[in-house]
Amino acid sequence: MSGQNLARLINLFNGSSDRWLTMDQDNRLLMCPENLHEGMKLGPVFYIVKPEQIEAFARGTASQSPLFTKNSPAGDQIAPPTMRLQDYALLIAAHFYGGSGGVHAKHWSEFHAPMRANQAVKTEGRITRVERKRGKFYFELEYESRDATTDELLVRQAITSVLLLEGKIA
Numbered sequence: 001m002s003g004q005n006l007a008r009l010i011n012l013f014n015g016s017s018d019r020w021l022t023m024d025q026d027n028r029l030l031m032c033p034e035n036l037h038e039g040m041k042l043g044p045v046f047y048i049v050k051p052e053q054i055e056a057f058a059r060g061t062a063s064q065s066p067l068f069t070k071n072s073p074a075g076d077q078i079a080p081p082t083m084r085l086q087d088y089a090l091l092i093a094a095h096f097y098g099g100s101g102g103v104h105a106k107h108w109s110e111f112h113a114p115m116r117a118n119q120a121v122k123t124e125g126r127i128t129r130v131e132r133k134r135g136k137f138y139f140e141l142e143y144e145s146r147d148a149t150t151d152e153l154l155v156r157q158a159i160t161s162v163l164l165l166e167g168k169i170a
Contacts, residue, residue, distance in 0.1 A: 031099030042091040043124030051117040077117035102161035110156045120148035
């Protein structure tokens, strides 16, 4: 998803007008070591867990559980627990632009409650560690996703990434 599309999506979920941001309105930071700081807050990002996303993810991961179908025995269609492991990418894309990405070095998750179809979710986090080690730049992002209506904790996660610069490990 492009930065402009992500900004538009965030605006829509936040009740702002349905308009595109122009480059002079884009206040995201360049993704580079100089702009990543311990304690930096990212988010919140809001999204809806769509039934079609649940079904596509379940198919793509060959998940056979009936919980992931529209006729779930749980009543509500449940999202596979690993479906939201990439929420950190939404936080990063909403706050930064450019850069060459990163190498995923470590990830941990605590699952507290299932995400359900059509559930509104709020995800936010903060950079908890930045360091240069062995000539590479590492950062750690801790984040959590909550039900946007009830504030119930759904999942708490953290990633450690090695930042790429010009397609190479920084």
